[in-house]
Amino acid sequence: MDIINKDNLIHALNSFQEGKPFHHCVVDNFFKEDVASQLSDEFIEYESEKWFFYSNPLEDKKALNDWNVFPQKTYAAFSYLNSRPFIDVLQKYVGVDLFADNGLHGGGWHIHGRGGNLNPHLDYSIHPKLLLQRKVNIIIYLSQDLKEADGGHLGLWNSNSEGTKPTTLEKEISPKFNRAVIFDTTQNSWHGMSRTLSETCNVFRKSMAIYYLCEVKESASPRQRALFAPRENQVGNKEIEDIIKLRSDVKKSHSVYKV
Secondary structure, eight states: OOOOOOOHHHHHHTOOOOOOOSEEEEESSSHHHHHHHHHHHHSSSSSTTTTTEETTTTTEEEEOOOOOSSSSHHHHHHHHHHHHHHHHHHHHOOOEEEEEETTTOOOOEEEEEEOOOSSSEEEEEEEEEEEEEEEEEEEOOOOOSOOOOGGEEEEEEEEOSSSSSEEEEEEEEOOOOOOEEEEEEESEEEEEESSSOSSSSOOOEEEEEEEEEEEOOOTTTOOOOOEEEEGGGGGTTTHHHHHHHHTTTTTGGGGGBOO
């Protein structure tokens, strides 16, 4: 399938291991232009009951990973991005053997509406069913009308020496249409929305998310759920601390997906 701009991908991946505060690269015009427009148009309505809604002080977003709901172009795009030929290119620059997660656990379609939020966090480390380590994320932004002033930027944070919390915001990446961000999730990779989506904008922050796995390293955290951090105005808030603790617990996380 000739759906991506391969030259753009390879050019960006050449700088992947130079990215700071953790390995990453940005690929503009990731999909062919007509493909990106078609994929954007295939997103279902924000109000659809098919979305899974995360609504709590740490995250305000909707997600969907049900292959049966994906329209034709989206289904084909996810299939290609999980295919061996694509992964072989990716792993060459990442430096380890990678495996697809065809179940799109935590991935698939993501969408944020007005005031959409995603606190700084570390992704889960060990896939709860495949028991492989999550290694690489690709996020592809597909909102044609989203403007710089609307927010929704992806932030990459430095971490403290123990890797237990984010410190300074090292980089912001605007969710420009058809822009992909590829990053390593195993390097104390604190990321999230550095700017919440505007309360007044009338557009959505749409993205496709695909995650790739590797064999578990000895140094891997056993974490099976995302670990969030408070924003500056939430530090010291007992309610927020309790939600963070519950959200990171495999058996209890579901209790705070919606608060």
